[in-house]
Amino acid sequence: MIFVTGGSGLVGSFLIPALVARGLPVRALYRKQIPVIEGAEVVEWVEGDVRDTSLLKGALAGVTHVFHCAGLVSYAPQDEEALLQVNVEGTAAVVDACLETIGVRLCQVSSVAALGGGSESAEEEHPTTTPQLLDEQSKWDLGAAHGAYATSKYLAELEVWRGVSEGLQAVMVNPSVILGPADWTRSSTRLFRYAWQQHLFYTDGNINVVDVRDVVDMMLHLTLDSATSGERYVLNGGAMPLRNLLTQAAICFGKKPPTVAVPHWAAETIWRLEHVRSMLTGARPLITKDTARAGRRPTIYLADKVQATTGKTFRPLPETIEWCCKELVK
Numbered sequence: 001m002i003f004v005t006g007g008s009g010l011v012g013s014f015l016i017p018a019l020v021a022r023g024l025p026v027r028a029l030y031r032k033q034i035p036v037i038e039g040a041e042v043v044e045w046v047e048g049d050v051r052d053t054s055l056l057k058g059a060l061a062g063v064t065h066v067f068h069c070a071g072l073v074s075y076a077p078q079d080e081e082a083l084l085q086v087n088v089e090g091t092a093a094v095v096d097a098c099l100e101t102i103g104v105r106l107c108q109v110s111s112v113a114a115l116g117g118g119s120e121s122a123e124e125e126h127p128t129t130t131p132q133l134l135d136e137q138s139k140w141d142l143g144a145a146h147g148a149y150a151t152s153k154y155l156a157e158l159e160v161w162r163g164v165s166e167g168l169q170a171v172m173v174n175p176s177v178i179l180g181p182a183d184w185t186r187s188s189t190r191l192f193r194y195a196w197q198q199h200l201f202y203t204d205g206n207i208n209v210v211d212v213r214d215v216v217d218m219m220l221h222l223t224l225d226s227a228t229s230g231e232r233y234v235l236n237g238g239a240m241p242l243r244n245l246l247t248q249a250a251i252c253f254g255k256k257p258p259t260v261a262v263p264h265w266a267a268e269t270i271w272r273l274e275h276v277r278s279m280l281t282g283a284r285p286l287i288t289k290d291t292a293r294a295g296r297r298p299t300i301y302l303a304d305k306v307q308a309t310t311g312k313t314f315r316p317l318p319e320t321i322e323w324c325c326k327e328l329v330k
Contacts, residue, residue: 001063003027003060003063004028005070006029007043007045008030008031008035009069009187010178010189011215011219012035014216015067015069015216016039017037017038021039027045028043028045031049050094051085051089051090052093057097057100059097060097060098066094066104066106067219068107071090072086072152073149075149076278077279079148080148083149083152087152087153095159096163098170099167106163107171107173108172110156110175111149111150112208112234112236112301113147114150115134115135116154131299134302136231140154160172169229170230171231173232174234175215176235176236178215179212180212181323181327184328189328192253192325195253196253200258200259200260202260203242204261204264205242206239206242206298206299207239207241208300209236210235210236210237211237217312222310228309233303233306234303234306235303237315237317237320239299239300243261248318248321252321253329
């Protein structure tokens with residue numbers, strides 16, 4: 001039996017059908033509504049909160065592998081507490097339940113944000129062309145100021161390392177921005193909605209992305225087809241200018257691509273105004289300090305380790321963008 005958290009999320013919605021296609025029995029956790037995905041009818045669904053340790057212990061009965069995909073991605077100031085609850089407390093509960101279940105192997109979906117790059121500093125406000133190379137050996141700078149999301153993913157990884165030190169068999173994957181056709185009001189799929197809506201503006205800088213199908217393929221190999229434990233793996237298909245991604249998506253949709261670059265000084269002003277508006281009204285900011293400065297410094301996430309370990313390569317980014325667009329407009 002395979003147990004999956006976050007079955008309604010982007011990764012989970014592709015992971016579950018892949019597990020079912022392998023002929024494996026699947027049990028999955030959901031909170032509000034059972035997702036409409038391929039193979040959902042043969043899945044044993046469990047309703048509950050990922051922080052509920054007692055629920056998790058029962059859900060892990062007879063389970064051999066756990067894919068912990070549940071997580072919150074947000075850069076809004078209002079979600080700082082929720083990020084700690086879902087990403088850190090939720091992972092701690094999953095690890096504790098796994099430790100109490102003999103023979104369980106865990107795959108934790110982390111993020112490249114947990115590698116420690118892109119910390120807030122003076123150079124983030126003043127762009128540089130010096131590329132930053134990050135891989136699995138990159139160290140988290142405890143003295144730097146990190147965003148709430150990145151901090152929550154780093155602390156979640158510490159919970160997994162705790163489990164490993166206590167004998168848990170576990171691996172972690174650190175994907176960059178995951179692209180896939182899903183609800184385009186959520187997470188990274190909003191990039192495609194932005195292109196569809198024919199917005200004029202874009203911000204300079206690169207974005208590191210990876211195809212959700214590659215993420216799932218490599219997770220399956222590292223967890224089901226390998227006995228390696230205590231390792232983490234960067235999953236990144238490559239980096240490209242954000243403008244290029246939006247332009248390719250717009251062209252695929254038959255829409256007009258963005259043409260006006262937002263100056264860095266303007267982005268710095270806008271996120272500050274949005275922060276004040278957010279604090280006064282309770283509304284979520286349209287842009288935050290993290291999103292305004294994202295990609296300001298060229299960063300390359302090196303995924304050599306996972307390719308050498310699995311023998312798999314990543315799909316070309318133009319192929320991924322075209323696939324997402326076609327699936328979203330079906």
